[in-house]
Amino acid sequence: MIVLLKILHLLALIFGSIASLGNIYLGFAKGPHDLAAPDYTNTLRKFYRLTGLGAIIVLWITGVMLMFSKYGLWVPGSAFKAKIIFALAITAVVLFVNLMSPGWARRGGPPSYLPAVTWIGFISLVLVVVFAVAAFG
Numbered sequence: 521m522i523v524l525l526k527i528l529h530l531l532a533l534i535f536g537s538i539a540s541l542g543n544i545y546l547g548f549a550k551g552p553h554d555l556a557a558p559d560y561t562n563t564l565r566k567f568y569r570l571t572g573l574g575a576i577i578v579l580w581i582t583g584v585m586l587m588f589s590k591y592g593l594w595v596p597g598s599a600f601k602a603k604i605i606f607a608l609a610i611t612a613v614v615l616f617v618n619l620m621s622p623g624w625a626r627r628g629g630p631p632s633y634l635p636a637v638t639w640i641g642f643i644s645l646v647l648v649v650v651f652a653v654a655a656f657g
């Protein structure tokens with residue numbers, strides 16, 4: 521059971537990082553002329569944001585289950601605390617983008633600050649992995 525949970529935890533990490541990088545690469549577009557197929561670009565945005573949402577949900581479910589089954593109610597140590605803080609930051613980014621994007625679509629596209637938000641999510645993801653390894657060895 522624990523092995524299965526950890527496999528799912530790490531698979532969700534793969535899916536989440538693909539979604540995160542995909543959004544960063546879309547953010548490199550210098551303007552609409554770089555995104556010649558707007559419908560497909562919007563489909564990609566939707567795939568990435570739903571992949572990210574699914575990934576963070578699975579990460580929380582499997583993460584909490586791993587914690588309870590291996591360590592109890594909490595994992596002692598500042599590395600795990602830092603891991604959870606950055607996991608919360610990613611969760612905030614993913615929820616924000618998923619909640620706001622229908623409104624952005626109605627108004628003709630995402631706001632100019634979206635690439636900064638996706639960078640915050642990506643850097644937090646890297647830090648979560650660093651602190652996860654620091655916490656669990």
Ligand code: HEM
Nearest residue numbers: 526533579580583584586587607610648649652653656657
């Ligand atoms: C963005 C979210 C997350 C990412 C990227 C992530 C990543 C990772 C990684 C890479 C490991 C393997 C570390 C190692 O074995 O050296 C790990 C393990 C673990 N994670 Fe997460 N995690 C996330 C969220 C969470 C959450 C929310 C919790 C709990 C509330 C959690 C609990 C755990 C536990 C308990 C382990 C240790 C499993 C073991 O001892 O075998 N994770 N995580």
